[in-house]
Amino acid sequence: MTSTALKPTPSTRSSLLPGLFVTGVAVAISMAVGSMGVSALLVAIVLGVACGNLLRLPVALDVGLAFASKRLLRVGIVVLGLQLTVGEIWALGPRLIAVVVAVVVIGILTTLGLGRLLGVSPTQRLLIACGFSICGAAAVAAVDGVIDAEEDEVVTAIGLVVAYGTTAMLLLPLAATLIGLPPELTGLWAGASIHEVAQVVAVGGSLGTVALHCAVVVKLARVLLLAPVMAAVSIGARRRHVATGRRPPVVPLFVAGFLAMVALRSTGWVPDAVVPVASTVQTVLLSAAMFALGTGARLATFRRLGPAPLILGAASTLVVSLVALGGTLLAT
Template identity: 40%
Template sequence: MTTIPAAKCPEPRQPDLAPASAPLFRGLLAIAPGLALTACIGAAAFGLRLLPGMSVVSPMILAMLIGIALHNLVGTPARARPGIKFSVRRVLRFAIILLGLQLSAAQLIAVGGRGLGIIAASLLATFAVTSWIGRRLGVDRQLTQLIAAGSSICGASAVIATNAVTDAPDEDVAYAVACVTVFGSVAMFVYPLLPGLLALDPQSYGLWAGASIHEIAQVVAAGFQDGPQAGEFATIAKLARVAMLAPMVIALGAWAARSARRNGHDRQAARPPLPWFVLGFVALVGVNSLIAVPPQAKAWIVVVTTFLLTVALAAMGLETDLRKLAAKGIRPALLGALAFVFIASFSLALIKLTG
């Protein structure tokens, strides 16, 4: 009698995890060189601020200048480009989300209805007038929007946040950042000479500085030169102005989509871009309003947020070609100057009229 051997069941195969993890590992390896380069430039920018007289200069601006110098004098390594793009997109968006932890509803209430009205009116008027002047001067629409956003809201942070919906070239971003930096720096030194001449009390001066000077660091420097009361109110007014970044970016996205539909672009292009990072920013403002973050933790959050923004601007500098920047000519710089003069004059007039 023939014996039939028992059939052997195949042993269960162990799941192969390598294919799932390999793309992630390769992605990390790809972005590592560029991320390391932008982080080193960011650290160098922070170090430069320790030098005498450099503490008033934003590390974001220093990082962009270092990046531009490296790109145009030495060249950006090809293997660093994936990490540089990661810094411009992902790191930047995460930093803007973290900005929300520097704001709260209590700070907005402290500014008061009059102060918030002046800040909102100055912001909207400056953006509208700057956009109109840009068209008259023949400045490219994307660059005009970046200069308008940086002048009306919060300097470099507003420029790079607005670029998420305008999608302008890096040279436009660099030009806009340079404009708001130069004229904000002028304001930082000129404003402290004017409170007596303009008959501004500390609160009115602080509101004027917060409503019209571009960068937070510049507002703090200009505000505290007129005393602690003016400095504290200037800082709060400026943070209230930063809170208006979210609705402005969302409105620009919707406007861009409307323009795309009007020009007959495809349905995908006509959809308003959904700025998830702005929604995250708003969510963290809510968290900071409901939960008391310990002062020591908040101080570290400010440092980390500033460093991440610095890394993002270092990456933009590494993609900026000075020849393309120079080709844009003097008209965008004139636009930046007129935007600065307008927001300074308009906000001061409102303070005087409502005082």
């Protein structure tokens, strides 16, 4: 990222406090609005963009905002691993696991190809491809943690993934009704295609307990693929930076932490009561990161991006949805 507000410098604990305090207030507002059915991450990033463009934020906030946009973001992705168990994913069976892999692989490759045709920058199309194909804003943030994209590209990708995911959340049940899908298959389709975990939970919950379980497990299987995809992205980044000496690790530390949390949850040592708490903690951490990222984005820069990312987001949503539907029908 290029903004000075997002480049941490050596500091004392006290220099973090102003930025973290403002971030904490923004997170509290985001969580309050989120409790009414709106994505807390979306609210946080909108607040960040508004503050960054309408207010002159004091320089004293820079260090705390930088800490939130980098460190808290990565911790949030690590905590995300506590929602997964290998056993639940394995129980899907080889056919549904193959569908999940196909959705992620075809979704990413198709989005990257379409993005190239539309003239979208390489980093922007990679952010959109992973966000739309894997797990929404968390995937966008994870990719940014590896490739260090521009703030406006990250904010755009997150905004698109939330907007299109919300649209899919509303339209998918209607489409399922029109083509006569039973609730269980609708839940599988939702889990394999809708972008955010929270959006999948909302759709699955409206269909009944069994459909909810199907939707969530399939969605979490997509989330699990975040680790190998980030490893592949990191290897690509290492090759591009071979001449500069700034090569990232093959498996970034936060991805290793994510896998460690998956392994820990899979042992059965984590009490069930911890999981919803971890989910809330993850939302708080990622909301903090979204707000901090938003403060570094400038609306004038979005005009430079043009309509191409919007078109790419729509195309990616359609591709992922169709691959998920076709795969679900074939697998079941």
